[in-house]
Amino acid sequence: MHAFNLQAQPLSLAERLADFAVEALIDEADLSPKPALVDRRGNGAHTDLHLGLMHASALSLWPMFKEMAEAAQGMDNVGDMTENTGHCRSELARDGGPGAAGYQVPRVIVDAHREQARSYRELREALGRIGREGEQVMLQTTCGVNTHRGAIWALGLLVAAAALDPRSVTANALTLRAARLALLEDRYAPNSTSHGSQVAQRYGARGAREEAQLGFPAVTRLGLPQLQRSRLAGHGEQNARLDALLAIMTTLADTCVLYRAGVPGLQAMQQGARAVLEAGGSASLAGRRCLHELDQQLLAMNASPGGAADLLAACLLIDRLEQEAL
Numbered sequence: 613m614h615a616f617n618l619q620a621q622p623l624s625l626a627e628r629l630a631d632f633a634v635e636a637l638i639d640e641a642d643l644s645p646k647p648a649l650v651d652r653r654g655n656g657a658h659t660d661l662h663l664g665l666m667h668a669s670a671l672s673l674w675p676m677f678k679e680m681a682e683a684a685q686g687m688d689n690v691g692d693m694t695e696n697t698g699h700c701r702s703e704l705a706r707d708g709g710p711g712a713a714g715y716q717v718p719r720v721i722v723d724a725h726r727e728q729a730r731s732y733r734e735l736r737e738a739l740g741r742i743g744r745e746g747e748q749v750m751l752q753t754t755c756g757v758n759t760h761r762g763a764i765w766a767l768g769l770l771v772a773a774a775a776l777d778p779r780s781v782t783a784n785a786l787t788l789r790a791a792r793l794a795l796l797e798d799r800y801a802p803n804s805t806s807h808g809s810q811v812a813q814r815y816g817a818r819g820a821r822e823e824a825q826l827g828f829p830a831v832t833r834l835g836l837p838q839l840q841r842s843r844l845a846g847h848g849e850q851n852a853r854l855d856a857l858l859a860i861m862t863t864l865a866d867t868c869v870l871y872r873a874g875v876p877g878l879q880a881m882q883q884g885a886r887a888v889l890e891a892g893g894s895a896s897l898a899g900r901r902c903l904h905e906l907d908q909q910l911l912a913m914n915a916s917p918g919g920a921a922d923l924l925a926a927c928l929l930i931d932r933l934e935q936e937a938l
């Protein structure tokens with residue numbers, strides 16, 4: 613940029629979405645006091661993480677989120693997944709519907725459907741490639757520490773979902789489109805065994821992949837409603853966000869916790885989070901005491917709820933998208 617050109621360029625949609633995603637990650641990291649997670653107070657149960665590293669990692673992911681949004685925007689010519697399915701359904705009904713005598717799906721619809729399916733699979737595979745490259749950038753930035761693997765997955769899908777149809781960014785619309793992307797096969801995904809997949813298999817738990825494929829129920833049914841309830845109760849924004857994190861923790865099968873502390877760790881997380889909310893949430897004195905106890909207990913068990921933290925970031929991103937006109 614020319615030194616004298618001080619006029620800010622308007623940001624593109626992809627750039628704004630990347631800003632929102634990075635801001636959600638930074639807000640999640642800064643939020644304090646989170647039980648056993650990296651925050652402003654310290655590194656929680658993580659010997660290899662600290663707040664500066666979380667910030668650097670979040671910032672390093674900006675180009676990746678932008679690229680994901682651009683890949684999804686390139687799908688404009690095919691239209692929205694939901695809309696097109698609806699269109700086909702109405703065409704079928706007009707033609708008599710399946711089972712009607714001599715019924716045949718019009719060729720033009722079959723072709724459009726196939727074309728759309730192919731395009732979405734290509735988008736899913738592009739997101740997989742961009743996400744894996746983003747992971748490498750993250751690992752270079754953090755000297756090999758996993759700071760945001762789960763967040764790349766969840767927020768990447770949501771950014772792509774927003775870019776696919778920026779006029780329709782309610783929590784329901786976003787999570788439905790993200791789930792549909794997550795359900796598509798990525799032929800190029802490596803067959804590696806992660807900590808998450810190991811414990812998900814051992815305990816039959818729903819891991820990060822399934823959470824996305826189901827449309828992020830921990831976010832839509834627990835995190836977002838709690839965020840709104842605590843805000844409405846006048847608990848203050850930081851307490852409302854802590855309460856949203858705790859609501860997610862009450863039921864999530866967090867594979868970070870399962871890997872580090874097994875079923876006893878997961879039970880401690882879920883019961884402890886419930887106890888804080890039942891005591892009045894993080895804005896109340898009784899709730900704060902329970903939160904302190906939960907922090908101590910999870911630290912003693914080395915049980916960091918990293919998956920819940922990622923989903924809080926997803927919650928904050930959706931909340932922002934619902935408020936801002938894109």
Ligand SMILES: CC(C)(COP(=O)(O)OP(=O)(O)OC[C@H]1O[C@@H](n2cnc3c(N)ncnc32)[C@H](O)[C@@H]1O)[C@@H](O)C(=O)NCCC(=O)NCCS
Binds near residue numbers: 764768801807866923
């Ligand atoms: C699906 C992912 C998360 C892999 O997860 P996997 O089950 O193999 O476990 P892994 O231990 O590597 O990571 C899990 C991460 O998810 C988070 N997490 C843990 N439990 C949960 C849960 N129940 N729900 C949601 N997130 C969770 C944690 O923070 C953890 O860091 C993802 O990393 C992946 O497949 N990436 C490949 C690249 C790709 O397709 N990217 C698409 C970008 S849109």
Ligand SMILES: Nc1ncnc2c1ncn2[C@@H]1O[C@H](COP(=O)(O)OP(=O)(O)OP(=O)(O)O)[C@@H](O)[C@H]1O
Binds near residue numbers: 641649760762
């Ligand atoms: N504030 C936070 N503090 C700590 N972890 C967080 C935070 N926010 C999100 N996370 C998530 O938690 C995960 C870190 O968990 P964990 O250290 O158990 O990962 P791992 O690489 O699977 O395991 P390990 O460190 O035992 O090798 C990160 O992938 C990140 O997505």
